[in-house]
Amino acid sequence: MSDTNKMTLIASKGTFDWAYPPLILASTGVAMGKEVSVFCTFYGLNLLLKDLSNLRISPQGNPAMPMKMPFGPKWFQAINFGPKIPNIMWNIPGLELFATSMMKKTMKNNGVATIEELREICIEMGVKFIACEMTIGLFGYSREDFIDGIEYAGAATYLDTAHHSTQDLFI
Amino acid sequence: MSHQTLDMSGHNCPMPILKTKQALTAMNAKDTIEVICTDKGSTKDFIAFCNQTGSVLISHREQDNYFIFHIEKS
16 A cells, blocks of 8 residues: 555543544544554553443533533533533532543433444554554553454554544544 | 345435445345435535445435435446
C-alpha cells in the first residue's frame, strides 16, 4: 500500500465517551482503504483492555456535556439538565455510574455501536493497535490485561510509522 | 453478477459504512449492493466512501426519511 494511504492516530484518553473518536476514525479509515495504526498511550491504553465495562464518562468538570434523559415523554427528554445541575453534585458517589448508564442508553436509542463492537470491527478489518510499553509499566498493567493481537512499542516506533502517514491525529 | 440488499436502518455512523465495506469485500467485481440507511449524514459519507475506495455509486436517493444507495463493486 502506498504511503499516501496511511493513517496514524494517538489515542490518549480513556473515558467511555473518548473511546469512541479513535475507534470510529480507525474503523472508517480501514473501511476506506487506509492502512491504520493506533498508538494507545496513557489513558488510551483503556481501549485495549480485555474488559471495557469499567470505562465511564465523567460529568465532573465537563460543562459541555448535554444531560438529557433517554426515557420518558418527549418534552422531558428535551430538557438539558447539564446547565441546571451544579458541578459539585457530581462528587456524589454513584452519579458517575448513573451518568454512564444514561449515556449508554442514549447511544443504544440512537443506534450507535458499542465500543466492543467497534473495536471488534477494527481488529477484523486490520487496524493495528500499538500499546505504549512505558505507560503499561507506569500504570502497573501486565500484558494479560490486554486483548490479543496487539503490538507493544514506544514513541520511536510511533514516530517512524507516523513519518510515512498523511493523516495523523492526536485524540 | 449478483445483487444484494443491506438494511442499515436504525444504525448510526460509522456502522453503515463499515458493514457496506465488509459486504463489498465478500463481493465480486461488477456485483451490486443496495444499502438502506436512516443516518442523516449517510449521503455525504457514501459519496466520500465511494470516492476514496473506487466503488461506483450508481445512484442515491432519499425516500420517506430513508437514504438508499446503489453501489457497484469495481
